[in-house]
Amino acid sequence: xxxxxxxxxxxxxxxxxxxxxxxxxxxxxxxxSLLAYPxxxxxxxxxxxxxxxxxxxxxxxxxxxxxxxxxxxGAWIPSAIFGEELMPLLYxxxxxxxxxxxxxxxxxxxxxCLRVLLGTQRIALQLDEATSFNIIGSAxxxxxxxAQPVDAVAAxxxxxxxxxTPKEDLHRAQKLVAAARTSGFASVYDRVTEDGGAVAxxxxxxxxxxxxxxxVAGLSHRIAGAESRIVAAxxxxxxx
Numbered sequence: 001x002x003x004x005x006x007x008x009x010x011x012x013x014x015x016x017x018x019x020x021x022x023x024x025x026x027x028x029x030x031x032x033s034l035l036a037y038p039x040x041x042x043x044x045x046x047x048x049x050x051x052x053x054x055x056x057x058x059x060x061x062x063x064x065x066x067x068x069x070x071x072x073x074g075a076w077i078p079s080a081i082f083g084e085e086l087m088p089l090l091y092x093x094x095x096x097x098x099x100x101x102x103x104x105x106x107x108x109x110x111x112x113c114l115r116v117l118l119g120t121q122r123i124a125l126q127l128d129e130a131t132s133f134n135i136i137g138s139a140x141x142x143x144x145x146x147a148q149p150v151d152a153v154a155a156x157x158x159x160x161x162x163x164x165t166p167k168e169d170l171h172r173a174q175k176l177v178a179a180a181r182t183s184g185f186a187s188v189y190d191r192v193t194e195d196g197g198a199v200a201x202x203x204x205x206x207x208x209x210x211x212x213x214x215x216v217a218g219l220s221h222r223i224a225g226a227e228s229r230i231v232a233a234x235x236x237x238x239x240x
Contacts (some may be wrong), residue, residue, distance in 0.1 A: 012045055014068060016054070021130070025063035086205075088115055089237050090214075093219060096233045097220035098225070100125040104140045105210045107132065109160075111140045114212070125196055125217045136160060136173045139188040139200035140213045145173075146180035147193055147202035147211045153177060185231050189220045199222035199230045214238065 006146065008054040018034050019026065028046065029217075032039050036038045046064055049055040056210050094101040100119040110132040128227035135141030135156075144152050159168055180186035198217035205212065218225065218232045 004127075008045065011035075012049060015045060015049065016070060018064050022228060025058060025061070027061070027063050031064070045149070085105060086138075091117060091231075093214070093216065093233060093237055094119065097216050097230055099216045099223065099230075101138070102127060102131075102215045102217060104133070104144075104213045104215065106135065106144060109135055111135055111138065111213065121218060121220055121222070123219060125193070125219070126175055127217070133192055135177070136165060137169055137188070138192045139176075139186045139198040140215050142173065142176040142180050142186035142188065143200035143202045143213045145177045146186065176184075185234070187223075187227055189224055195220055196215045199223060199227055199234070201231075201234050201238065 001222065003195050014035060015031065022034070022173065028039065030047070031037075032042055035042065037045075046055060050057055050064075053067055057064055072145060086191045090101050090103060094117040098120045102113050103115040104113050106112075111130045111134075113127060113129050116127045116131065118126065133140055134193055135144060145156065148193045150155075157174060161167075161170060163202070176186055176188065185199055185201045187197065187199045192198070196217060197220035198215045200213050200215035203212045203214055214234060
């Protein structure tokens with residue numbers, strides 16, 4: 001019985017995660033295809049989430065969608081984690097640059113997006129909170145490493161070499177980190193994403209002890225052409 005309750009709880013969360021990924025109304029059949037759950041148990045879960053006010057139901061097309069109650073559950077979390085001033089800073093930077101703004105933190109050998117604000121340009125870099133980047137060679141990874149103690153960075157690269165990371169990639173990444181230590185920011189173009197570039201800067205605060213990195217990203221020619229202006233905007237807002 002306990003195992004069944006745990007499975008039901010996990011599946012209820014997975015249902016909400018599917019809506020977060022799809023961002024559209026979904027029918028029982030569509031949810032069943034995406035989740036591969038038995039139709040009978042999925043129907044019971046959807047009715048339960050509806051009864052608790054977490055899903056709304058549209059009888060005209062038999063579709064479901066998360067209610068505002070779901071959004072309200074986590075509305076307080078960004079402020080609790082990042083502080084009251086950080087989220088407005090991200091929006092302000094996005095509005096000032098019109099480009100996609102990300103907040104990332106390390107997750108193993110990668111930098112994981114904690115928050116993504118899509119740019120307002122007609123063609124903006126499309127990312128979401130499921131996106132992550134290799135620490136080695138990325139702008140956010142280079143900015144992160146540049147903010148760490150020298151001996152810790154040396155140990156990181158030594159481990160990467162043992163796991164088979166190509167020497168050329170390691171050498172290029174070490175140069176990026178060295179440049180970021182000097183300039184206070186890292187910029188990378190046309191390497192992580194095709195025709196994409198980013199300017200990244202470590203924040204002077206941590207989350208659970210880990211350095212967070214702020215980045216502005218978009219089409220390479222736009223970011224490169226505005227690099228100085230973007231760096232100045234980032235420094236102005238984070239006090240660097």
